[in-house]
Amino acid sequence: MNFEMSSNPQPKVLLFGAGSVGAVYLYLLSKITDTTAVCRSNYDTVKENGFIINSSIFGQGVHFKPNVVRSCEEAAPKTSELYDYIIVCSKAIPGGVPKLIAPVVTPGHTAIVLIQNGVGIEDEYLQAYPNNSIISCVVYLPASQRPAGVITHGEVEKLQIGAYPSSASSVRAQAFTELIKSGGGTAECFDDVQPKRWLKLLINASWNPICALTLSKDTDVLAASSEATEVLLAVMLEIRDIAASYGHTITREEVEFQLGRAQARIPKNAGIEPSMLQDVQASRRIEVEAIVGNPVRMGKEKNVPCVRLEMLYVLVKALDIQISKR
Ligand SMILES: NC(=O)c1ccc[n+]([C@@H]2O[C@H](COP(=O)([O-])OP(=O)(O)OC[C@H]3O[C@@H](n4cnc5c(N)ncnc54)[C@H](OP(=O)(O)O)[C@@H]3O)[C@@H](O)[C@H]2O)c1
Known part of the structure; x- marks a missing residue:
């Protein structure tokens, strides 16, 4: 150039x-x-x-x-x-x-x-x-x-x-x-820098839509049901698998470490409100395509099973459209 x-x-x-x-x-x-x-x-x-x-x-x-x-x-x-x-x-x-x-x-x-x-x-x-x-x-x-x-x-x-x-x-x-x-x-x-984007996405594509849809802090989601931890882990593993299909390796230990950070904050009552939750609470449009839609489409392109992430996308996309009509 x-x-x-x-x-x-x-x-x-x-x-x-x-x-x-x-x-x-x-x-x-x-x-x-x-x-x-x-x-x-x-x-x-x-x-x-x-x-x-x-x-x-x-x-x-x-x-x-x-x-x-x-x-x-x-x-x-x-x-x-x-x-x-x-x-x-x-x-x-x-x-x-x-x-x-x-x-x-x-x-x-x-x-x-x-x-x-x-x-x-x-x-x-x-x-x-x-x-x-x-x-x-x-x-x-x-x-x-x-x-x-x-x-x-x-x-x-x-x-x-x-x-x-x-x-x-x-x-x-x-x-x-x-x-x-x-x-x-x-x-x-x-x-x-793409592997770094995917590592951050592990947190963003899981916690952002889940907290936005439930109007909950991350720790409150985990504490609400005995199934929550397993489901969060499964969502993060789907994101890891999509990243892997594009050549970006994230280890299971890294996934468990990220999930563990939220678990460790439960006793301290130090939950985090991800930006997508804050945006929904303020009736602002959310980064649904960049954070959830794009990874789902990329996963489907490579035939990576990602039904949990796809469900989150369908729900949070509808939420975004409703916000845009307010
Ligand atoms: N904040 C964080 O803690 C954080 C941390 C890590 C990553 N990020 C990421 O960093 C990026 C920026 O986030 P942010 O929190 O800084 O966002 P933000 O505080 O909402 O700021 C975005 C700014 O863009 C302006 N804007 C949007 N469309 C515009 C347009 N058409 N013309 C002029 N101005 C326009 C907004 O103006 P209005 O005020 O008029 O809407 C607002 O001032 C996002 O991708 C976010 O996910 C944020």
């Missing part, structure tokens, strides 16, 4: 999806890059006051003020000010974002960075921008935004980064990894 940095001495970064995760990474990058945020519901507050981050890692009351726009059209670059990176950090809901970011993507130049959960989320970007680097990131960063512009972030921050597809050049993925590290973040670049 013919990649040259723009004439601006600092890389130019635009964030699409200025929520809790995106704001933390924009803060780190604001120390070393020229940052712009596309804001929607938090536009007025962030335009006026910037973001405030209360983080167990980066400090309390950390204030920063990026450039703020309402849309990618408004942020469209002048000829010499191309964006080097567009970071997509909205919820992974397919079908719209590749078109929305078109005004800020320069073919052959702008790298598109996806910091989102799920699997199979990259293809629509690759199809829309075949001449741009697609950088796929798995993120561990517990964060929420309440009220608008104020981000609360817990004690973990980790990005696992790789080029998409894994056969593509990793030059831009490596450069992005270094950029995050220069900003004070924790980032590692992998030859193939």
Whole structure:
């Protein structure tokens, strides 16, 4: 790919999806890059006051003020000010974002960075921008935004980064990894980041729909019936089997370890409300395709039995459609 940095001495970064995760990474990058945020519901507050981050890692009351726009059209670059990176950090809901970011993507130049959960989320970007680097990131960063512009972030921050597809050049993925590290973040670049996506999916595709459908914390699901642990294990093993059919090995021990983490929190009454449960409670659309639908379709393509996961998909898909009608 013919990649040259723009004439601006600092890389130019635009964030699409200025929520809790995106704001933390924009803060780190604001120390070393020229940052712009596309804001929607938090536009007025962030335009006026910037973001405030209360983080167990980066400090309390950390204030920063990026450039703020309402849309990618408004942020469209002048000829010499191309964006080097567009970071997509909205919820992974397919079908719209590749078109929305078109005004800020320069073919052959702008790298598109996806910091989102799920699997199979990259293809629509690759199809829309075949001449741009697609950088796929798995993120561990517990964060929420309440009220608008104020981000609360817990004690973990980790990005696992790789080029998409894994056969593509990793030059831009490596450069992005270094950029995050220069900003004070924790980032590692992998030859193939997809196994990392599947490992995270083990938790997300099991607990997210089950907790959302039952309006329960993970520990409350486990404690509710003597059958629950076995069913959770079976769902996780289906996800493991689908991952294996695509060449990504997750061991039974890793599955049992992940399930054990929730079991260990039962006596401490320290249940977790996964994001899909929080979204349902707030009547927001959920990441049903990225987290449940895509793995089910991928499993069926390879004839991997996944009836439990398929049932969860059917139920949580119907729930998402009902939410969209409210
Ligand atoms: N939060 C966590 O603890 C966490 C941890 C690990 C991974 N993740 C993953 O990270 C990704 C981002 O999650 P998040 O929690 O940061 O989400 P979030 O707080 O809901 O933020 C998403 C942001 O995207 C904005 N947005 C969505 N569509 C838009 C559009 N068309 N135009 C402009 N802005 C738009 C939303 O604006 P509005 O406010 O107007 O809706 C919101 O500010 C997800 O894939 C999630 O699963 C999250």
